[in-house]
Amino acid sequence: MSTDDSQSRMEAIVSLCKRRGFIFPSSEIYGGFSGVYDYGHYGTLLINNVKQAWQKNIAQERLDVVLLDSAIFMHPTAWKASGHVDGFNDPQIDCKKCKARFRADHLLESFGINADKQPLEFINQELDKLRGEKKLVCASCGSADVTEAKVFSLMVKSNLGSPTDALTEENVVYLRPETCGGIYLEYKNTIDSLHPKLPFGIAQIGKAFRNEIVAKQFVFRTREFEQMEMQYFHHSSQTKELFEQWHKDRWAFYLEYGIPEEKLKWYKHEKLAHYASEAYDIEYNYAMLGGFKEMEGVHARGDFDLTQHAKFSGTDLSYFDEATKERFVPHIVETSVGVARMTLAFIDNAYTEEVLPATKEGESGETRVVLKFDKRLAPIKVAVLPLSKKEELSVPAKEIWKTLSKKMFVEYDDTQSIGKRYRRQDEIGTPYCVTVDFDTLTDNAVTVRDRDTMEQVRIPVVELTSYFDSLF
């Protein structure tokens, strides 16, 4: 896909998301707030379904993973122990002329230089080479007056419990930059209360905050986001086998929810984050972003986390295996994915523009935009559309809506032509539309229209609930 194609796809999807109430830029009435987004009605339903799908896969359908919902605020020393206070940085460069900010590693990447997690000296050497070749210019204004790279902390500070002017190294409280921190701190309470045997996992969904230098590409990289993380505690002798198993399990999840295998690939990190001993990403081919990008990480974290927290807290976090009589600090395999990044992949994969043939509804040659989500992810499952606002149709149509909405989100729409209403439901990805027409009054049946095929079938009203039960 060319840059032009991906750009126009990006524009079309961003516009659809806003127009149809999926995703809004934050604080728009105040001129916006960069790197933060709000989810509207359909967006909220969509991300809830994405989170539910993840939780079902990672905890509900397994006996060895339990859930947690830990607080965003944690003891500040926890972030010292984890290495985030000193080491959670990105290299930043500034344009002296227009004051635009960039990530130096991303800029080098655009020249084919892999600077991922490389030291600052390496990055500055490579920048100097580009400067010497007169290739280093500001991507925003084209000026060559660009600074050296310097370290920029991604940690977001809060003044919780202390006046802002008294913020010091010792009393600063952070908004968590990843959710797994809470899992390590509740590892002991989980063991003591639920008594799981190793290997077992703790999974949680929650907000994380990062002072990203550049937050762009829609919700792909934002400063406030949600993560879905699972930490799998085990004996180090099992790491290889478990790491491979989690690779397979996470890959299978995406296939199950309709992402074709050719849109996924593994990326092995050569340079590792300070905690990781081995790290892979599942990359998704975001057509709207012009190619493969990190969606989910699967990391082997060794015993780094529990060892560090044991050291800094003075609490013993070792595990005693009754069967082998061995005491050891568990190792961890982690799976970690952003809710928005996964949701964006599902939107990108679902977004389809189709030219209607003459035989189908609507004008021949008209383009319909349809989000072909897996039915389980679709925000609205069914739309009830009476062909007229007259009471003789609205009464039975509302009755159908009432019955179906006990089980799922169902929309009721009686405005504009039926063609326009179908298009609206296509754009939000509703799998089925139920049309109540004047024949319904005599045959007690309705027309059910399928989003993807646009085929229609006539179903008796009394059978509708069981019909949809079988489809969902």
Ligand code: GAP
């Ligand atoms: N606990 C490990 C960890 O947080 P990470 O690679 O920094 O690792 C994991 O983040 C996942 O979280 C990423 O693969 C991505 O899906 C999501 N993520 C990270 N930073 C993000 C951001 N600024 N905006 C949206 N999602 C983000």
